[in-house]
Amino acid sequence: MKEFVLLYRSEPLGEIKMTPEGTMAVSKEWENWMGGIAAQNKLVSNGARLGNEGRSLKPGIVVTNGPYAEIKEILGGLSIIRAESMEEATEIAKNCPILNVGGNVEVREIIPMNS
Template identity: 50%
Template sequence: MNDFLLIFRRDANFDAQLTPAQMQEVTKPWQDWMGSLAAQNKLADSGNRLATDGKVVKPGSIITDGPYVEVKESIGGYIVIRASSLEEAAELSKDCPILATGGNVEVRQILPMQR
């Protein structure tokens, strides 16, 4: 088994558009989907949501605000799953609730650092 990072991307303003009731409504499918992954012993790390603001550090000790305002899509969170291949990890991602709200999932294998 290998570990894969699932990176969730969607409209940068999506959460800001939701009422508290709507936020609860979109949270349930996430709990169900992640519970299903856990039941299959495929969930390696439940991940986290990410704040919408941040900083970008560039060469030369330059620090700017980020993510960039002109970017319409932003990373909203991530989880780590276990799968036998990139293809299996992508298949497991097909049921991700972010797809129902216009978002997408980037699937990347996590490679151990060489020592």
């Protein structure tokens, strides 16, 4: 079985605030979706939310702040799953709750490093 990373992207929420009920509902959707993957023994990492601030390092040790406000979408988190193929990993990703709120999921195979 191969491993795949699911990268969750969406537009920054900015000053939008959710109600506690809305936050709970969204959390429950994610919990149910991740739980379904885990129940199939296909969840390697239960996901990680990423902060809104970061740094980018470029050649010459140039450090810049990021993510950038002018970028339409930001990387908000990731999970690692097991699947037999890219097609199966894509099928799993089709039920991701971020798709219900205008976000998207990038599915990438993880290529093991040679020892």
